[in-house]
Amino acid sequence: MAVATEPLETMSGRGQYRALALRRIAMICALLVALCFSLSVDMALGPANYTLKEVLASLFNAESVGDQLRVVIWDIRMPIALMAITVGASLSLAGAQMQTILANPLASPFTLGISAAAGFGAALGLVGGVAIFPAAVQYMIPINAFLMAMAAALFIHFASTMRGVTVETIVLLGIALVFTFNALLSLLEYLASEQALAAVVFWTMGSLTKATWPKVWITGAVLVVAIPVFARQAWALTALRLGEDKAASLGINVRRLRLHTMLTVSLLAAIPVSFVGTIGFVGLVGPHIARMLVGEDQRFFLPASVICGALLLSTTSVVSKVLIPGAILPIGVITALVGVPFFFVLIFTNRRRAW
Amino acid sequence: MVALALKGLGAKYGRHTVLSDVNTDIMAGGGMTAVIGPNAAGKSTLFKRISGLASGPGTVLLSDTLRGQETICYMPQDTGANAVLTVYESVLLASKQGSGWRVSDGELNEIDQTLKALRIEDLAFRGLGELSGGQRQLVSIAQALIRKPEVLLMDEPTSALDLFRQIEVLSFMKALAAKSGMSVLIALHDLNHALRYCENTIVIADGAMAASGPTNDVITADMLREVYRVEARVEACSLGKAIVIVDHSIV
Numbered sequence: 247m248a249v250a251t252e253p254l255e256t257m258s259g260r261g262q263y264r265a266l267a268l269r270r271i272a273m274i275c276a277l278l279v280a281l282c283f284s285l286s287v288d289m290a291l292g293p294a295n296y297t298l299k300e301v302l303a304s305l306f307n308a309e310s311v312g313d314q315l316r317v318v319i320w321d322i323r324m325p326i327a328l329m330a331i332t333v334g335a336s337l338s339l340a341g342a343q344m345q346t347i348l349a350n351p352l353a354s355p356f357t358l359g360i361s362a363a364a365g366f367g368a369a370l371g372l373v374g375g376v377a378i379f380p381a382a383v384q385y386m387i388p389i390n391a392f393l394m395a396m397a398a399a400l401f402i403h404f405a406s407t408m409r410g411v412t413v414e415t416i417v418l419l420g421i422a423l424v425f426t427f428n429a430l431l432s433l434l435e436y437l438a439s440e441q442a443l444a445a446v447v448f449w450t451m452g453s454l455t456k457a458t459w460p461k462v463w464i465t466g467a468v469l470v471v472a473i474p475v476f477a478r479q480a481w482a483l484t485a486l487r488l489g490e491d492k493a494a495s496l497g498i499n500v501r502r503l504r505l506h507t508m509l510t511v512s513l514l515a516a517i518p519v520s521f522v523g524t525i526g527f528v529g530l531v532g533p534h535i536a537r538m539l540v541g542e543d544q545r546f547f548l549p550a551s552v553i554c555g556a557l558l559l560s561t562t563s564v565v566s567k568v569l570i571p572g573a574i575l576p577i578g579v580i581t582a583l584v585g586v587p588f589f590f591v592l593i594f595t596n597r598r599r600a601w
Numbered sequence: 602m603v604a605l606a607l608k609g610l611g612a613k614y615g616r617h618t619v620l621s622d623v624n625t626d627i628m629a630g631g632g633m634t635a636v637i638g639p640n641a642a643g644k645s646t647l648f649k650r651i652s653g654l655a656s657g658p659g660t661v662l663l664s665d666t667l668r669g670q671e672t673i674c675y676m677p678q679d680t681g682a683n684a685v686l687t688v689y690e691s692v693l694l695a696s697k698q699g700s701g702w703r704v705s706d707g708e709l710n711e712i713d714q715t716l717k718a719l720r721i722e723d724l725a726f727r728g729l730g731e732l733s734g735g736q737r738q739l740v741s742i743a744q745a746l747i748r749k750p751e752v753l754l755m756d757e758p759t760s761a762l763d764l765f766r767q768i769e770v771l772s773f774m775k776a777l778a779a780k781s782g783m784s785v786l787i788a789l790h791d792l793n794h795a796l797r798y799c800e801n802t803i804v805i806a807d808g809a810m811a812a813s814g815p816t817n818d819v820i821t822a823d824m825l826r827e828v829y830r831v832e833a834r835v836e837a838c839s840l841g842k843a844i845v846i847v848d849h850s851i852v
Contacts, residue, residue, distance in 0.1 A: 258713070258722075259689060259709065259712060259716065259722060259725050260706060260710060260712075260713055262689075262725065262726055263689050263690075263693075263709055263712075264709075266687070266689075266726070267704075349682070409615065477702075480702065481697050481698050481699070481700070482698065484684070484686070484694055485694050487682065487684035487685075487686070488682050488686075488729075489677075489682035491677035491678075492682070492741075494654050494677075495652065495654070495674070495675040495676065495677050496694075496695055496698045496744075496748075497698055498698065537685050538685075541685050541686055541687070542684050542685040542686050543686060543690050545702050
């Protein structure tokens, strides 16, 4: 009898682990299905509402639908709907890895000052007509926003390389940056003309309406480059959550991993913000939702964070169209209104730890 | 079986020397060596230096020169970090560093066996954040053992364990070292554990080695007075084994 029970006992942990992994893969697939559904609905809704069947026909059999439908879906709605997905995915992924390397649940592009820096950069162009990169004046606003966001991210990055700087110091530095750039932004708003002020306020609320195919490609390309970079480091990034000493003892060069991750995260955070303005909530909460659903093994957490962020912003895009038909509300505002109740439900109903 | 010796080993953080001149005779594989000393004496630094996590002068000699640092595994003190991971995942994580995403049945079987050997298989699918301090120590030991080190450096692994678990873990480690030929260096505060389980002892005080050699020769009333500032006796218990009895501290 003893011989018979031994293999069963040793298999039980293995079997349970396989089942757990399968559940997580199923969860990621379910999120992906939800994302596809949300994307289709997002493209169906607008001043002229189409059915899902019409949307799918124009996507997969463009010749079978009329010119008008094809133009509306492909040239107007799809860039906006895909921008919601790429921006949501990028910000959520950036937030996920910031939280991982800084071991802080509050870390996100928004809380570390990257979004505030971008807002200030955009305001410089909108209020003062200042182009930080004068060679491309027509793209002054996104380029200003991007350069300021990168400057803030690089400041955080280089500060983190200095001796004696702990992860807590980096978070504090980020919060100091938020206050600094918000103060500078307020100063610009105070000095701005009425028209420029309205433009700045609208920009800082975040909006997907200016999405174009090139912007979608750029944001998507950064995402496509960043995901494999993190995927290769999946075990190391997960180990970082066991503590710095434990990660180092497992042979991980913690300092180098943190620096490389921070650089990639800077790009991931700066590009979307420069195109669509300040969308604060996704980068903070997307990763938390993913963590609650699939845990922190990066092999599951990484795709789940990407999809959760994309889904959050895509759903928000749908809600912003449904709330007041005919008017598209600023996405940055609606994101929090949609995300917070969902996040609360998860926190209060989930028996597992959120952090 | 890998024998280990330390020659003129020191450690520096920047320009500050935090550990100097640690020398030992050859510590044969298959045994346990205690590293003792007051708080902040440099025990953890010594472990980091041996495992290559800190730099400094001196050399770590391994009997088999073909083997590198990867045969040495440092098990740091538990910092209480609470990732949203199960015990099983955290042990898998330790075994998979530097390898691909795919997890084989063989790798999972090894985790099962390791957890079972430490009698924590019932914790396998509990979250790390739900564990007590003692349970976390056992998980840390599992994370170290799954990597099959030939030199294992354990930094106060019994500090959060109850008496039963302390004895259980130390007995298990001693038997495992003897069976596998692994060298275990273990930082301990309980000197009676050092006397009972460790053949050799290294004493670290004020960032330098104060003594090194067979445990019964090193743990003496004089050493306890000088290093720990306590008046103590080392006597034989009713079973004839050496035990430390502390009378009072020296003010």
